[in-house]
Amino acid sequence: xxxxxxxxxxxxxxxxxEVRDLVVHHGQLRALDAISLRVFPGxxxxxxxxxxAGKSTLLRTIAGLHHPTTGSVLFDGKDVTGLRPERRATxxxxxVPEGRRLFGSxxxxxxxxxxxxYARPGPWTIERVYEMxxxxxxxxxxxxxxxxxxxxxxxxxxxxxxxxxRVLLLDELSLGLAxxxxxxxxxxxxxxxxxxxxxxxxxxxxxxxxxxxSRIQCLLEGRTTLEGRPADVTADQVEAAYFGLAGAxxxxxxxxxxxx
Amino acid sequence: xxxxxxxxTETTARPAENFRVTRSQRNVAWTGAVALIIVVVFAxxxxxxxxxxxxILVQAFIVLTLASMWNLLAGxxxxxxxxxxxxxxxxxxxxxxxxxxxxxxxxxxxxxxxxCGVAALPLWWLVSRLRSGYFAIATWVLAATIVLIIxxxxxxxxxxxxxxxxxxxxxxxxxxxxxxxxxxxxxxAALAGIYVLxxxxxxxxxxxxxxxxxxxxxxxxxxxxARMLVFVVAGVGxxxxxxxxxxxxxxxxxxxxxxxxWTAEMAFATIIGGLGTIExxxxxxxxYMVLQQTxxxxxxxxxxxxxxxxxxxxxxxxxxxxxxxxxxLNLRLFPVGYWLRTGAGADxxxxxxxxxxxxxx
Amino acid sequence: MAWVNAIIQGIxxxxxxxxxxxxxxxxxxxMKVVNLAHGDLAVxxxxxxxxxxxxxxxxxxxxxxxxxxxxALLGYVLQRTVIQTALDRGVLTTLIVTLGLSLVIENGxxxxxxxxxxxxxxxxxxxxxxxxxxxxxxxxYLLLLTFGVAVAVLLGLQYFLSRSKYGRLIRAVxxxxxxxxxxxxxxxxxxxxxxxxxxxxxxxxxxxYGMYVDLDPTTGTDTILLFAFAAVVIGGLGSLWGTLxxxxxxxxxxxxxxxxxxxxxxxxxxxxxxxxxxxxxxxxLSRRAQP
Numbered sequence: 001x002x003x004x005x006x007x008x009x010x011x012x013x014x015x016x017x018e019v020r021d022l023v024v025h026h027g028q029l030r031a032l033d034a035i036s037l038r039v040f041p042g043x044x045x046x047x048x049x050x051x052x053a054g055k056s057t058l059l060r061t062i063a064g065l066h067h068p069t070t071g072s073v074l075f076d077g078k079d080v081t082g083l084r085p086e087r088r089a090t091x092x093x094x095x096v097p098e099g100r101r102l103f104g105s106x107x108x109x110x111x112x113x114x115x116x117x118y119a120r121p122g123p124w125t126i127e128r129v130y131e132m133x134x135x136x137x138x139x140x141x142x143x144x145x146x147x148x149x150x151x152x153x154x155x156x157x158x159x160x161x162x163x164x165x166r167v168l169l170l171d172e173l174s175l176g177l178a179x180x181x182x183x184x185x186x187x188x189x190x191x192x193x194x195x196x197x198x199x200x201x202x203x204x205x206x207x208x209x210x211x212x213x214s215r216i217q218c219l220l221e222g223r224t225t226l227e228g229r230p231a232d233v234t235a236d237q238v239e240a241a242y243f244g245l246a247g248a249x250x251x252x253x254x255x256x257x258x259x260x
Numbered sequence: 261x262x263x264x265x266x267x268x269t270e271t272t273a274r275p276a277e278n279f280r281v282t283r284s285q286r287n288v289a290w291t292g293a294v295a296l297i298i299v300v301v302f303a304x305x306x307x308x309x310x311x312x313x314x315x316i317l318v319q320a321f322i323v324l325t326l327a328s329m330w331n332l333l334a335g336x337x338x339x340x341x342x343x344x345x346x347x348x349x350x351x352x353x354x355x356x357x358x359x360x361x362x363x364x365x366x367x368x369x370x371x372x373x374x375x376c377g378v379a380a381l382p383l384w385w386l387v388s389r390l391r392s393g394y395f396a397i398a399t400w401v402l403a404a405t406i407v408l409i410i411x412x413x414x415x416x417x418x419x420x421x422x423x424x425x426x427x428x429x430x431x432x433x434x435x436x437x438x439x440x441x442x443x444x445x446x447x448x449a450a451l452a453g454i455y456v457l458x459x460x461x462x463x464x465x466x467x468x469x470x471x472x473x474x475x476x477x478x479x480x481x482x483x484x485x486a487r488m489l490v491f492v493v494a495g496v497g498x499x500x501x502x503x504x505x506x507x508x509x510x511x512x513x514x515x516x517x518x519x520x521x522w523t524a525e526m527a528f529a530t531i532i533g534g535l536g537t538i539e540x541x542x543x544x545x546x547x548y549m550v551l552q553q554t555x556x557x558x559x560x561x562x563x564x565x566x567x568x569x570x571x572x573x574x575x576x577x578x579x580x581x582x583x584x585x586x587x588x589l590n591l592r593l594f595p596v597g598y599w600l601r602t603g604a605g606a607d608x609x610x611x612x613x614x615x616x617x618x619x620x621x
Numbered sequence: 622m623a624w625v626n627a628i629i630q631g632i633x634x635x636x637x638x639x640x641x642x643x644x645x646x647x648x649x650x651x652m653k654v655v656n657l658a659h660g661d662l663a664v665x666x667x668x669x670x671x672x673x674x675x676x677x678x679x680x681x682x683x684x685x686x687x688x689x690x691x692x693a694l695l696g697y698v699l700q701r702t703v704i705q706t707a708l709d710r711g712v713l714t715t716l717i718v719t720l721g722l723s724l725v726i727e728n729g730x731x732x733x734x735x736x737x738x739x740x741x742x743x744x745x746x747x748x749x750x751x752x753x754x755x756x757x758x759x760x761x762y763l764l765l766l767t768f769g770v771a772v773a774v775l776l777g778l779q780y781f782l783s784r785s786k787y788g789r790l791i792r793a794v795x796x797x798x799x800x801x802x803x804x805x806x807x808x809x810x811x812x813x814x815x816x817x818x819x820x821x822x823x824x825x826x827x828x829x830y831g832m833y834v835d836l837d838p839t840t841g842t843d844t845i846l847l848f849a850f851a852a853v854v855i856g857g858l859g860s861l862w863g864t865l866x867x868x869x870x871x872x873x874x875x876x877x878x879x880x881x882x883x884x885x886x887x888x889x890x891x892x893x894x895x896x897x898x899x900x901x902x903x904x905x906l907s908r909r910a911q912p
Binding site: 334340387390393396397398400401404405408409412520524527531535559560561563564566567568570571574575 | 649653655657703706707710712713714717718720722723724728729732842847851884885887888891892894895898902
Binding site: 063064065084085086089090094095097101102103104105106110111113114115117118119159160163 | 786789790792793795796797799800801802803804805806807808
């Protein structure tokens with residue numbers, strides 16, 4: 001999963017996207033409790049965790065749809081915490097929201113055109129999206145409500161791509177889709193990365209996330225319980241972090257988790 | 261290398277505390293006594309003030325009753341009606357019809373109010389499935405339709421209305437006094453009735469609807485029934501106000517009694533005073549009357565200012581004037597809330613106001 | 622033949638009602654705003670036209686060149702300031718605020734212009750003249766022109782919404798304003814454009830109405846607003862051409878009512894409106910089950 005120049009270790013240079021001590025509330029509920037993360041150019045960074053762990057909240061806050069109580073979001077070194085979502089979009093943060101959220105009364109092509117309205121200059125065009133997803137050109141005038149779940153997901157991705165973002169936020173791609181479809185969609189990540197994008201994704205399907213990510217972070221009840229590279233973590237560590245079973249990993253297996 | 265961060269090892273449960281849910285007891289006795297004194301004082305007015313003053317007070321009573329009803333509809337049941345003037349007119353006309361058949365208008369007043377409540381039932385059936393904006397427009401069209409229908413009957417005055425019979429030979433001073441007391445009685449009944457309603461279980465349902473309708477429904481509350489009851493009560497209240505209007509004007513006329521102006525007045529008095537509280541309409545009515553009396557000579561200005569103040573209050577002081585007071589002093593003249601008392605002995609120091617929360621915008 | 626004439630009158634009046642209604646439908650459909658001041662804003666358009674004609678002696682028919690852009694700008698500003706703030710607070714607040722606006726506008730007009738009715742271009746041949754077919758069918762020039770303008774406006778709006786960048790944005794924001802934000806669109810700006818369109822079109826309606834019948838400060842809420850809502854609801858929310866269908870149904874119902882009894886014109890219209898609200902609130906043209 002690595003491309004040349006990709007910062008796999010995640011410890012050098014300026015992060016493209018950074019979150020510092022983010023605290024986010026839903027009303028009185030603390031959804032995120034001092035979360036930090038750094039995503040470097042060219043990475044695929046996956047955030048995993050159970051339902052309600054705060055993953056989508058994190059992504060939505062990064063995109064600007066949610067206001068943090070304290071903490072900051074930095075993009076390319078600059079603080080964007082106060083920016084409205086549309087301003088972040090024009091700066092190069094594009095999100096494919098949970099549940100697709102296509103424009104129901106617009107056709108496939110119109111959805112893409114909306115995505116391209118405030119696009120930055122770059123390699124992605126509507127034509128290129130048609131090339132990547134072969135079936136789309138034929139059915140570009142169809143209302144999106146008539147598409148299957150997987151097709152809708154690809155249109156949503158296409159809508160984000162045509163804006164030529166620098167970072168692509170993917171929120172629960174696999175939701176409601178058959179595993180084979182999910183794999184096919186994730187299989188397109190290399191093409192996307194090859195054009196210079198960075199990907200931050202949220203995924204409930206842990207094995208899928210581990211397959212595509214260069215680094216992962218696990219959330220539980222709003223806190224980080226694990227972070228590192230897929231190659232360096234064991235299934236038991238992930239399980240422990242995912243479910244919050246204290247001490248099970250460290251106590252039972254003293255030989256794992258050695259210093260890098 | 262995979263770093264295992266600190267895992268959550270302890271749950272966030274606290275040991276179950278002793279707690280009690282009680283009604284606010286402290287204020288009720290005081291409020292009751294003060295209210296009784298105020299009512300008695302007001303009842304004495306015809307003996308001590310000029311008839312000009314009692315006439316203004318009758319106007320205030322009408323506005324206060326209407327505002328309380330609109331507050332009940334919009335602030336508690338979530339029903340924004342722009343057609344309550346229909347009930348105002350119906351109340352006035354039912355009094356006329358009864359008076360034309362020989363009844364004393366004063367005796368006709370309660371009957372007219374009840375008939376309005378009955379009339380509210382088929383009207384509710386027409387509009388109950390509509391939501392917010394559509395509901396508002398539907399109530400307005402209903403009111404407009406009712407006027408047009410009434411205007412077709414020349415026996416009740418057609419398009420120009422009729423003077424109200426039944427006062428022949430009555431001493432003018434006595435008439436003024438009776439009118440005043442009728443207005444006072446209607447207002448006291450309306451406020452007392454609303455207070456009792458909101459303290460009842462229906463009131464709890466309404467407060468739940470006010471705060472979160474979906475949650476209210478899913479907890480089993482009979483939302484539809486509650487709303488219907490509120491609509492009927494508002495019909496009775498507005499009808500009674502309309503009856504007082506007819507009596508105070510000594511005539512009924514379709515344009516005056518069914519004017520959409522009534523809705524504007526009751527809505528704005530409520531908003532300015534504070535939506536979703538019983539005290540709000542009282543404050544709002546006072547503000548409204550003060551504005552009207554001081555600016556009346558400037559023609560349309562008081563309505564312009566009323567509208568502007570209502571807009572500003574709705575946008576920037578959503579709880580209204582009473583809300584500003586309430587938030588600072590934590591004061592409730594009409595306590596309908598519940599207190600959650602926790603800790604050993606469940607004393608007042610540990611109390612937190614549980615309900616009701618504030619109305620949403 | 623009197624009936625045929627009545628029905629023709631009703632159909633053509635539908636054009637006027639469509640002019641009133643399309644802006645309302647736009648604001649309701651895009652922003653979910655029930656603008657209770659909509660009719661009063663039409664009246665303002667009419668009064669501005671009267672003022673312009675009085676001051677500049679521009680031919681009445683050309684007054685719209687100034688009035689429409691002015692009203693469109695007013696619509697944008699009103700939306701971005703007052704209405705957006707109200708929207709952020711909730712549905713109830715928006716209703717209250719637009720009701721307040723209506724009160725302020727009406728009484729403002731009353732205060733500055735008195736309650737006298739005013740007409741626009743009362744002496745024009747256009748306003749008073751008519752085609753006659755046979756002895757009983759008379760089609761007023763003005764009514765026909767208004768119908769034509771309404772159709773042109775609806776065509777223009779349809780083209781704008783389906784083909785242009787902002788038209789697409791308006792439709793996207795109406796579908797999902799958060800998703801539109803993620804694509805870089807400031808929905809407040811898009812709402813402003815929709816409001817500008819709404820007020821521009823309703824201003825045309827106000828001018829036409831001022832030429833057809835006289836205007837006074839209360840015409841907005843007394844007549845225009847209810848007719849506009851009736852046309853929107855009968856035709857179906859979300860359908861632009863539905864406002865024309867709704868307007869025609871309303872106009873025909875009114876004329877039939879007038880044929881039965883001259884004073885039942887308004888009543889007939891309201892009854893049809895109520896019938897649709899109760900029996901089929903989503904409107905005649907809508908394919909949805911709920912409004």
